[in-house]
């Protein structure tokens with residue numbers, strides 16, 4: 001058995017539905033509600049990528065970030081877990097071994113990490129210990145989360161702030177702050 005070494009570099013956790021996989025488009029095209037669609041076996045495997053997501057994640061990897069997918073599955077559809085892994089293998093094979101499936105996104109990450117999520121109010125994502133970036137939709141009324149409308153804005157944010165993010169990560173590692 002080999003030991004896997006994880007890179008010593010800031011992490012960006014990325015939600016799947018509504019951020020990289022177009023869940024909303026799929027249920028609307030089927031004339032179903034989100035609640036109905038998410039219980040159908042096979043539904044998650046068929047989702048189309050959100051425009052710019054695949055290219056955007058690859059740009060984040062090129063910038064030196066460690067990207068992991070962070071996703072929840074519906075409790076009544078356990079097939080969704082396998083389908084999400086199959087989806088990543090098809091569209092982002094380089095991240096196939098970096099998918100975390102959890103009901104509690106607040107239990108993952110550290111102070112210097114980031115989470116990109118379209119619904120920080122779900123799956124305890126608002127308790128993620130690092131910076132939460134709300135993707136798409138409306139900005140929070142109280143501006144509690146940073147907001148990016150699309151993947152162009154996400155990539156721009158990380159390009160602009162790359163150096164300071166790496167400095168904060170280094171300080172956290174060295175001084176635990």
Ligand SMILES: [Mg+2]
Nearest residue numbers: 015017018118
């Ligand atoms: Mg989502």
